[in-house]
Amino acid sequence: MKCPRCVQRIHRAAAACPHCGFGLADADRMFGDGEVKLRSLTDAAGLFRRSERDRIEDALESFGTSFPQMFVAVYSGSLGETGNLRQFGFWLLNRGIFEDVDVSKPNEGGVLIVIDPDSKAAGISFGYLLDPFFEERDSFECLSRAHSYWLEGRYCDGLLKVLNHLGKLLRKRCRQAKRDPEKYERKVATPVAVEDLVKKIRGGNVPTVRQPVPHEDKEVEW
């Protein structure tokens, strides 16, 4: 778990980044605190032609069919000079309402791909459903597939490569999770508090108490 702003490791249940203090409120100040309605494919930067949009939407729909709990959203737009991709992705997945996504798929199951053609960067953000199964290096592998295409301005082809590799990777993880779900559960299990741990240990040691041995009174016959 990393902070979207300083990219430092943070606790899985941290309310704010202990390093930079970042939180959703900071993202709301940057991008707005209201809900945002948009479609799963939002091409604000105008990167895709009509035919390419169709291809991407077909790929998104196919992904959603293969993974009934999840959906993929794509946003292209300029995010400023510094390109706050991570913060924007974090904010949009929490504030965005994707109109063309089934209501049975909450944003916890969402994967958001953000492409900034001005800063020439792209990033991936994902919901809590994938927290145990999807890591930063996985998203790096997916984006790497598209690097050569995006260098040439072939955004659609690159994006389809990302989606394709994402699907393969998630299928593999799903099979692994079915075989050994505990392995992934441990990653997100709530850590036991130290005090509780001491109680637990102590509760297992019960000291022995000496019981008096009963004596029998008997008359002695002369």
Next chain:
Amino acid sequence: MVRKRLLVPGLFSGLLFANVEPPLPEWNAEERSRMVEDGWLAGGSLLTYEPLPAEEQAEETPLAVDEPTLEELAEAEAEENIVDEGYLAAYFEEKPEHYLVDPQGLLGTKELQDLQAFLDYHAGDASIDMYIYVFDGDQQIPGDVREEEVVERLYSVGKPAVVAYYYLGAPQRSEIYLSPIITDAVSAAEQRRALKSSVVQAFASVDPAEQLEAFLVQMSIRIYWMERMTEGTAAETMEAIPDGDGVRKFRGKKAATDGDGALPDWMGLAGGVSASVVGGLLLFWSGLMWWKSRARFRFPEFEIEPRLGGSHAAGIGAVISFCSSAVPPARQRDQVPDYMRRA
């Protein structure tokens, strides 16, 4: 400088003198007369301007020879190669037992056996037999033997036949005759075409035995068409079967049915197996793709505590820059904050 002035006139004078031919030698009168008196003048007609003397032609006296009589003419004909009388009975007296008639032994033993086997095969496969009478290339059939009469006498009864008189080494002299029963069904034009095409095929080789073999093979093919004609199943176009390619095509077709040039059985089997394997793989792949398309993947859902105030998501993945090919993905594995990254 003086030399150059003299050079050009010198060259021109040389050219002039080169065009002037020296005079021809002439006889000295005294020498000539002396040589004439001697009786011989060497080159007398050459080195002189006198015209050539007219040649004196000797008068031809006609020979006193009588004109040839008829008997003498007959004897002259007798000097040609005519089939010996001793063989005539073997040739023309009775219907031969074998399809290849060679009482003179013009063919070798092996060649005879091979051709006989072919003719036997033809007889077993066709409804019209083929009889071959083999003569030497320059032989003549005696005048008192009429080929048509022989065919009518010997081949009117029984299985219809094509009788060919073949001259070994001279296929162009060959002749064919048909049994009377099929003469009406097979037109004369078709008979001529059959003979012509067989002769053409025979000339493909220079060896007499091979010529005969080629002749027989082609004739066998033509007999097949004759059979169709006699059966009445031949179309009108069959009357105009070309002697060239059309015949060769048919020959190829017949060769295929005979097994010559046809694909070996193992190739056909291999082709079938390959096709079935490919089809099976395609079917399997199609099924696999269909299964994959219908496969659904569900993740186990765990209780996740919200992070950084986000009620739905806080998962941060990688950010990759594609501003320059000089910065490949391999150099971007170490993720840095956005504010430390510039476009």
